Amino acid sequence: xxxxxxxxxxxxxLRIRESGIRPVVPLVSFNFDGxxxxxxxxxxxxxxxxxxxxxxxGRRRNGSARGLFCGMGVCQECIVTVDGxxxxxxxxxxxxxxxxxxxxxxAVAPPPSAVAAxxxxxxxxxxxxxVVGGGPAGLSAARGAALCGTAVxxxxxxxxxxxxxxxxxxxxxxxxxxxxxxxxxxxxxxxxEVERLGVRVWRDSAVWGAFGAAEIAVIAEGRQRLFxxxxxxxxxxxxxxxxxxxxxxxxxxMTTGAAQTLMRAYRVLPGRRxxxxxxxxxxxxxxxxxxxxxxEVVAVAEAAAMHVRHSVELLRAGWHAPGLIRDGLSYLHxxxxxxxxxxxxxAVIAAYGEDRVxxxxxxxxxxxxxxxxxxxxxxxxxxxxxxxxxxxSNEIARSLGCRHDYQAEKGLLVPVTDENGRTTVPDVYVVGxxxxxxxxxxxxxxxxxxxxxxxxxxxxxxxADVERERTTKRRELSHHRAFxxxxxxxxxxxxxxxxxxxxxxxxxxxxxxxxxxxxxxxQQDDASLAAIxxxxxxxMGRCQGRYCTPILAALLAKQDxxxxxxxxxxxxxxxxxxxxxxxxxxxxA
Amino acid sequence: MSASLDTDVLxxxxxxxxCATAYFLAQFGVxxxxxxxxxxxxxxxxxxxxNLHLQLAPSTHAAKDPDWVREFAEMMPIFLxxxxxxxxxARELPRDIELRFPGGIMVAENERQMAILRDKAALxxxxxxxxxxxxxxxxxxxAPYVSEQMIGASYCPGEGMANALLALIALRESAQANGAxxxxxxxxxxxxxxxxxxxxxxxxxxxxxxxxxxxxxxxxAVSQMVGVSLPLTCRAIHITATEPCAxxxxxxxxxxxxxxxxxxxxxxxxxxxxxWSATIDPVFGRPAVLHDxxxxxxxxxxxxxxxxxxxxxxxxxxxxxxxxxxxxxILGAVPSWPGLYVAVCNTYGFTxxxxxxxxxxxxxxxxxxxxxxxxxxxxxxxxxxxNRDRTDRIE
Numbered sequence: 006x007x008x009x010x011x012x013x014x015x016x017x018x019l020r021i022r023e024s025g026i027r028p029v030v031p032l033v034s035f036n037f038d039g040x041x042x043x044x045x046x047x048x049x050x051x052x053x054x055x056x057x058x059x060x061x062x063g064r065r066r067n068g069s070a071r072g073l074f075c076g077m078g079v080c081q082e083c084i085v086t087v088d089g090x091x092x093x094x095x096x097x098x099x100x101x102x103x104x105x106x107x108x109x110x111x112a113v114a115p116p117p118s119a120v121a122a123x124x125x126x127x128x129x130x131x132x133x134x135x136v137v138g139g140g141p142a143g144l145s146a147a148r149g150a151a152l153c154g155t156a157v158x159x160x161x162x163x164x165x166x167x168x169x170x171x172x173x174x175x176x177x178x179x180x181x182x183x184x185x186x187x188x189x190x191x192x193x194x195x196x197x198e199v200e201r202l203g204v205r206v207w208r209d210s211a212v213w214g215a216f217g218a219a220e221i222a223v224i225a226e227g228r229q230r231l232f233x234x235x236x237x238x239x240x241x242x243x244x245x246x247x248x249x250x251x252x253x254x255x256x257x258x259m260t261t262g263a264a265q266t267l268m269r270a271y272r273v274l275p276g277r278r279x280x281x282x283x284x285x286x287x288x289x290x291x292x293x294x295x296x297x298x299x300x301e302v303v304a305v306a307e308a309a310a311m312h313v314r315h316s317v318e319l320l321r322a323g324w325h326a327p328g329l330i331r332d333g334l335s336y337l338h339x340x341x342x343x344x345x346x347x348x349x350x351x352a353v354i355a356a357y358g359e360d361r362v363x364x365x366x367x368x369x370x371x372x373x374x375x376x377x378x379x380x381x382x383x384x385x386x387x388x389x390x391x392x393x394x395x396x397x398s399n400e401i402a403r404s405l406g407c408r409h410d411y412q413a414e415k416g417l418l419v420p421v422t423d424e425n426g427r428t429t430v431p432d433v434y435v436v437g438x439x440x441x442x443x444x445x446x447x448x449x450x451x452x453x454x455x456x457x458x459x460x461x462x463x464x465x466x467x468x469a470d471v472e473r474e475r476t477t478k479r480r481e482l483s484h485h486r487a488f489x490x491x492x493x494x495x496x497x498x499x500x501x502x503x504x505x506x507x508x509x510x511x512x513x514x515x516x517x518x519x520x521x522x523x524x525x526x527x528q529q530d531d532a533s534l535a536a537i538x539x540x541x542x543x544x545m546g547r548c549q550g551r552y553c554t555p556i557l558a559a560l561l562a563k564q565d566x567x568x569x570x571x572x573x574x575x576x577x578x579x580x581x582x583x584x585x586x587x588x589x590x591x592x593x594a
Numbered sequence: 595m596s597a598s599l600d601t602d603v604l605x606x607x608x609x610x611x612x613c614a615t616a617y618f619l620a621q622f623g624v625x626x627x628x629x630x631x632x633x634x635x636x637x638x639x640x641x642x643x644x645n646l647h648l649q650l651a652p653s654t655h656a657a658k659d660p661d662w663v664r665e666f667a668e669m670m671p672i673f674l675x676x677x678x679x680x681x682x683x684a685r686e687l688p689r690d691i692e693l694r695f696p697g698g699i700m701v702a703e704n705e706r707q708m709a710i711l712r713d714k715a716a717l718x719x720x721x722x723x724x725x726x727x728x729x730x731x732x733x734x735x736x737a738p739y740v741s742e743q744m745i746g747a748s749y750c751p752g753e754g755m756a757n758a759l760l761a762l763i764a765l766r767e768s769a770q771a772n773g774a775x776x777x778x779x780x781x782x783x784x785x786x787x788x789x790x791x792x793x794x795x796x797x798x799x800x801x802x803x804x805x806x807x808x809x810x811x812x813x814x815a816v817s818q819m820v821g822v823s824l825p826l827t828c829r830a831i832h833i834t835a836t837e838p839c840a841x842x843x844x845x846x847x848x849x850x851x852x853x854x855x856x857x858x859x860x861x862x863x864x865x866x867x868x869x870w871s872a873t874i875d876p877v878f879g880r881p882a883v884l885h886d887x888x889x890x891x892x893x894x895x896x897x898x899x900x901x902x903x904x905x906x907x908x909x910x911x912x913x914x915x916x917x918x919x920x921x922x923x924i925l926g927a928v929p930s931w932p933g934l935y936v937a938v939c940n941t942y943g944f945t946x947x948x949x950x951x952x953x954x955x956x957x958x959x960x961x962x963x964x965x966x967x968x969x970x971x972x973x974x975x976x977x978x979x980x981n982r983d984r985t986d987r988i989e
Contacts, residue, residue: 092837092906114842115904122896122903127889216885231885406877430877516861531778536633539640539759542861547837547908570878578883578910582837586903589896590889592852 019274025184033102045177050095052271060256063108070360072256076263081547089116124591132158135234140168142437142452143240149456151202170445213579215404236459243395243438247552250505252356261392276388282306282353283392293336306351308498325488354505374499400576411572426455447485450478502559513553515546601627604802607809609639610947618955620772631781635762641913644758670721676949687764692860698753698846701744707850785819808937811914830872830881832912836905838862872912881912925970
């Protein structure tokens with residue numbers, strides 16, 4: 006078999022074939038556990054491996070296989086060793102020709118090659134306004150701040166801004182605008198405008214510490230920088246909840262968002278026979294896109310009842326956001342035309358397979374979210390997309406001491422803000438889904454309004470057209486909020502936490518802590534989140550408790566659960582795992 | 595929890611000192627209740643790295659008078675006894691506390707530091723510690739992961755480590771199994787009495803015959819409620835953990851002049867400390883990590899163990915360390931305060947905790963001490979620590 010044959014085989018894989026969006030970079034090859042894999046230079050390791058049908062990225066010390074889960078750099082599940090460097094996220098690391106990738110990044114010791122500790126002095130950056138996060142809220146905030154004449158910097162963790170909602174097709178592909186949907190086009194236009202306005206956009210840059218509103222520590226474009234803005238706008242978005250169930254750590258079981266990123270950004274399919282399950286409109290969109298891309302969607306399971314009596318909500322939603330309702334109806338239409346069954350008040354309750362998902366069990370839910378006995382049935386699949394809603398990414402705001410309210414029934418910590426997004430900490434604003442979930446369009450308006458308020462507080466005056474836009478945005482925001490409220494009522498469903506977990510189900514995916522271990526620790530009459538963490542290691546892993554602590558909090562939820570910031574574990578620096586040598590700084594003599 | 599919280603011995607503070615004192619008291623059959631303002635075992639006892647230290651620490655002793663260091667070094671038999679006790683506990687306790695004795699290595703990177711190590715080793719040997727000096731070849735043969743910039747080291751085979759979190763849970767569980775009670779989120783807001791004590795807590799009043807103040811950084815505040823002033827100072831410091839990885843570091847590492855303690859835990863995380871300053875969060879009042887301290891501490895780690903630079907840092911946290919004027923613990927009965935006992939320590943709390951606690955428990959139970967630690971009585975700080983008016987009144 007020649008190398009060319011292998012590349013040819015790689016082309017006939019899980020890549021989406023389409024006319025309007027086509028690859029423009031050459032196929033290169035890299036080594037994965039001794040096997041040659043083809044991919045487009047610049048796409049992520051995770052995308053290239055998914056395209057090659059390789060779902061398994063690693064194995065735990067206990068032998069369990071793991072793959073791509075969140076697809077957005079949060080869960081740390083996909084870590085691999087790249088050219089000797091352990092702990093690299095396959096979903097965030099681009100491939101380079103000849104690269105050597107080894108699965109199981111956490112089980113190896115660091116390479117013996119010595120790296121001298123350099124002096125690495127801190128570089129200070131002093132924009133007037135710093136926006137963290139390049140999604141709809143952050144881009145719109147940066148745009149607003151720039152239009153008001155402030156010096157604004159935007160930090161985004163990804164190679165390209167857009168966040169999750171306005172995520173663009175990767176640079177590996179050229180796009181004909183006719184092939185792009187409204188979401189792509191609106192996002193692309195906003196990104197282009199932000200760049201045109203001269204906003205300093207820091208790509209591949211992550212905030213790892215918030216030591217004060219004017220002491221924001223960032224690994225920005227490979228160097229350690231300390232941002233000292235006069236105003237800080239946090240637009241850090243949200244991440245998908247994890248719902249533990251047997252088999253949810255199997256490769257091929259991923260969040261709906263991860264599947265969407267594979268498809269939209271990298272034009273790669275998560276599998277050939279896919280189950281989409283969860284709660285909310287994102288699942289319908291992704292299922293419809295999967296169908297359009299030629300995937301067999303075996304079913305969609307929606308936890309909400311979506312009863313016909315909710316049609317009044319649908320009408321109300323349609324009044325406030327006709328475009329979004331049209332989109333939603335078109336998803337349903339595409340699914341119906343393809344003959345995809347949609348099961349309401351149902352959920353995936355288990356996944357089966359050896360080293361990859363092979364089957365899923367579905368069940369109808371009672372009003373507590375438990376499976377109704379006798380309603381279970383199995384389907385054969387090679388991938389499961391599970392999207393059970395979002396949790397705000399709030400660790401920067403929490404580090405800074407912004408006051409939060411804990412909504413115990415949904416397990417959400419939401420910052421207390423005024424109508425402009427201003428928090429209880431002076432000079433700090435939170436906007437978008439990080440400030441409480443409201444959807445991309447509300448996020449966009451909130452970002453703009455916060456930026457204008459922040460600019461004004463710095464003595465800048467909004468030009469007349471910006472003032473007019475503010476008025477429009479305020480009105481639109483109230484429409485978006487009304488739409489969102491209607492949508493929530495439409496998709497109202499029991500919050501799933503441990504209803505489908507069994508004693509041996511892993512709750513803390515990083516440290517492999519099982520439900521029975523956690524339940525034992527939770528039995529102490531003075532059990533707390535922190536005490537369970539100390540006893541079981543749940544929450545001590547690389548994802549820093551983002552997936553398991555909401556589950557633990559739900560387990561512990563009682564009448565006396567604190568209704569504030571202290572309901573969850575305190576965030577600690579670094580807010581994301583950071584390579585030690587990137588942080589190291591020579592001490593003063 | 596039963597309706598009555600009244601008890602023979604009330605221990606204020608559910609950290610290592612409190613839990614270990616309860617562990618021994620429960621073994622001796624003494625009725626004990628431990629209260630803590632927050633979770634049991636949450637503050638410094640959970641924040642510390644679980645190192646078992648024997649070597650002197652020239653990097654922190656540099657500012658001290660040579661006589662101070664000489665006197666401190668005379669504690670060596672106490673440290674050795676404390677480490678032996680941990681071995682016994684590891685056998686007795688109902689869970690694995692991940693106790694290991696790979697030995698400790700203090701590295702030097704220049705001749706001046708080697709000279710410091712020579713003096714240190716001489717003083718340690720004089721006081722009974724087995725320690726040897728290594729040249730660079732011997733150092734790199736023993737610890738090949740250490741940077742070649744290090745030219746030598748002192749090596750103490752008796753040093754080790756355990757999992758501080760599991761050790762605390764094991765002591766608590768074992769004490770509970772023997773009848774001790776624990777009450778969390780019961781902050782002591784008032785303490786009064788003699789012969790019979792009354793503690794007013796946020797979860798109700800507690801009457802007891804004896805009281806042990808084992809509240810770590812808060813011990814001073816508690817002791818002041820009864821007119822005793824413990825001469826303690828506090829400083830917040832931080833520790834950092836990397837992602838777990840396969841074992842490549844065996845020993846407990848230190849640096850002669852730079853702030854560093856470094857080891858790899860049983861789970862595979864590299865734990866980096868050394869007493870770098872932290873702060874107190876202005877909003878929440880809890881210990882919090884400082885930007886410069888964090889970055890500089892990591893530089894020292896990479897400087898000594900270059901391979902650690904490849905690893906990802908996943909967590910840094912801070913806790914409050916307690917210091918006494920002479921670096922020695924303050925233990926046992928408070929003279930003139932019948933029924934009042936103290937159990938606090940100058941840093942090294944993890945190493946010394948159970949050993950000190952055993953003495954306090956023996957004193958309370960009226961048992962002959964396995965090792966007499968009466969020299970560590972608060973008496974040595976009189977009159978500084980003990981309010982004369984109160985003393986006169988009682989006498």
